Amino acid sequence: MAMAALRREGRRFAPLVSSPNPINAIRSTLAPAEEQMGLGVRSISTQVVRNRMKSVRNIQKITKAMKMVAASKLRAIQVRAENSRGLWQPFTALLGDTPSVNVKKNVIVTISSDKGLCGGINSTSVKISRALHKINSGPDTECKYVILGEKGKAQLIRDSKKDIELIMTELQKNFLNYTQVSVLADDILKNVEFDALRIVFNKFQSVVSFLPTTATVLSPEIVERESEAGGKIGDLDSYEIEGGETKSEVLQNLAEFQFSCVMFNAVLENACSEQGARMSAMDSSSRNAGDMLDRLTLTYNRTRQASITTELIEIISGASALEG
Amino acid sequence: MTLNLCVLTPNRIVWDSEVKEIILSTNSGQIGVLPNHAPIATAVDIGILRIRLNDQWLMMALMGGFARIGNNEITVLVNDAEKSSDIDPQEAQQTLEIAEAALRKAEGKRQKIEANLALRRAKTRVEAINGIS
Numbered sequence: 001m002a003m004a005a006l007r008r009e010g011r012r013f014a015p016l017v018s019s020p021n022p023i024n025a026i027r028s029t030l031a032p033a034e035e036q037m038g039l040g041v042r043s044i045s046t047q048v049v050r051n052r053m054k055s056v057r058n059i060q061k062i063t064k065a066m067k068m069v070a071a072s073k074l075r076a077i078q079v080r081a082e083n084s085r086g087l088w089q090p091f092t093a094l095l096g097d098t099p100s101v102n103v104k105k106n107v108i109v110t111i112s113s114d115k116g117l118c119g120g121i122n123s124t125s126v127k128i129s130r131a132l133h134k135i136n137s138g139p140d141t142e143c144k145y146v147i148l149g150e151k152g153k154a155q156l157i158r159d160s161k162k163d164i165e166l167i168m169t170e171l172q173k174n175f176l177n178y179t180q181v182s183v184l185a186d187d188i189l190k191n192v193e194f195d196a197l198r199i200v201f202n203k204f205q206s207v208v209s210f211l212p213t214t215a216t217v218l219s220p221e222i223v224e225r226e227s228e229a230g231g232k233i234g235d236l237d238s239y240e241i242e243g244g245e246t247k248s249e250v251l252q253n254l255a256e257f258q259f260s261c262v263m264f265n266a267v268l269e270n271a272c273s274e275q276g277a278r279m280s281a282m283d284s285s286s287r288n289a290g291d292m293l294d295r296l297t298l299t300y301n302r303t304r305q306a307s308i309t310t311e312l313i314e315i316i317s318g319a320s321a322l323e324g
Numbered sequence: 325m326t327l328n329l330c331v332l333t334p335n336r337i338v339w340d341s342e343v344k345e346i347i348l349s350t351n352s353g354q355i356g357v358l359p360n361h362a363p364i365a366t367a368v369d370i371g372i373l374r375i376r377l378n379d380q381w382l383m384m385a386l387m388g389g390f391a392r393i394g395n396n397e398i399t400v401l402v403n404d405a406e407k408s409s410d411i412d413p414q415e416a417q418q419t420l421e422i423a424e425a426a427l428r429k430a431e432g433k434r435q436k437i438e439a440n441l442a443l444r445r446a447k448t449r450v451e452a453i454n455g456i457s
Contacts, residue, residue, distance in 0.1 A: 094392055
């Protein structure tokens with residue numbers, strides 16, 4: 001039995017066996033330890049710990065790779081997001097962004113990601129959408145959802161199923177471009193009645209900070225009403241509107257164009273935030289896996305040394321029993 | 325007194341500097357804009373934007389959008405814009421021919437409208453190049 005144990009461990013214990021004198025002292029202290037471990041625990045526990053280490057190491061490699069992929073995707077899309085920021089600013093300067101506008105029909109457009117493992121950005125978007133919904137649903141106002149992205153859909157479909165008008169997923173399968181988003185915007189404008197559209201997305205401030213933001217786009221009738229009432233949009237009246245038969249036709253074109261520009265920017269910013277959040281989530285994942293691996297290595301070494309000691313005890317007690 | 329012109333598309337900023345005068349085509353005709361123009365917000369048609377810097381005229385092909393003019397600041401937001409120097413004459417001519425062929429083959433109202441738009445876009449690009457000479 002001792003030789004089989006030796007072969008299993010692949011170590012040489014011959015020099016130790018030949019000097020029985022110090023062993024008697026060790027035997028008394030280690031005997032309780034042997035009892036604690038119990039039967040059949042010796043080399044099997046190292047196997048278990050080793051398996052665990054292997055799987056944690058694999059996970060660490062995967063999360064490291066995911067982090068690098070997210071970093072490269074972020075670089076590509078960040079440039080485009082920054083270029084598209086200049087597009088909606090003239091609209092806001094002209095028409096204003098008034099989230100406090102009081103309208104009857106609100107539509108909340110929630111932009112979320114399709115894939116998971118991206119930190120908490122989808123949950124924050126959904127939380128804000130729900131809050132907006134609560135604020136804006138009263139006795140004579142109604143509030144509907146339009147959802148872009150699988151993760152938002154999964155969360156909102158559970159409790160607000162009857163309020164959802166339109167769901168669109170898998171936006172990022174094809175390369176995101178303005179034509180695609182303008183078709184989407186067209187879809188929404190045709191199928192959903194609204195007085196005000198509130199787009200909820202995560203704005204990309206930097207690689208570690210993503211701010212949930214809402215952008216408000218008003219329908220042309222409301223724009224006319226607000227501009228006549230004065231206030232922030234009152235400046236619109238100082239501009240003479242040309243091009244097209246009537247002022248309302250131009251305003252409608254303007255509102256539609258504004259919506260598609262704002263949507264384009266929102267979708268790009270959300271995609272940036274998704275990649276950034278995934279990068280930091282995978283980074284902390286890899287670090288956690290590294291910590292776990294350190295702890296498991298310590299446990300493994302302790303288990304290994306304990307099993308060696310048990311073997312030693314067995315051999316030596318066997319040897320001393322033989323001697324007499 | 326110079327005008328500050330900004331031409332923006334969803335993908336990038338095409339032009340952002342000072343000019344002396346521009347000629348813009350809108351739905352209701354072409355308008356010329358000089359410094360101290362009255363504030364105006366207008367829809368821009370698929371057509372050519374002419375820019376004058378000192379005594380030289382530059383052409384740009386615009387594919388529809390909006391323009392806001394006020395306080396000597398002009399902001400033009402379009403779906404797409406190309407400077408005439410960036411357009412390849414051969415390729416523009418080919419696109420024009422393809423668009424014409426598509427229009428002839430188009431059936432049904434929707435296809436005809438789309439083919440018409442494509443044709444106008446192609447024509448604008450060709451005009452932008454030829455206009456210089």
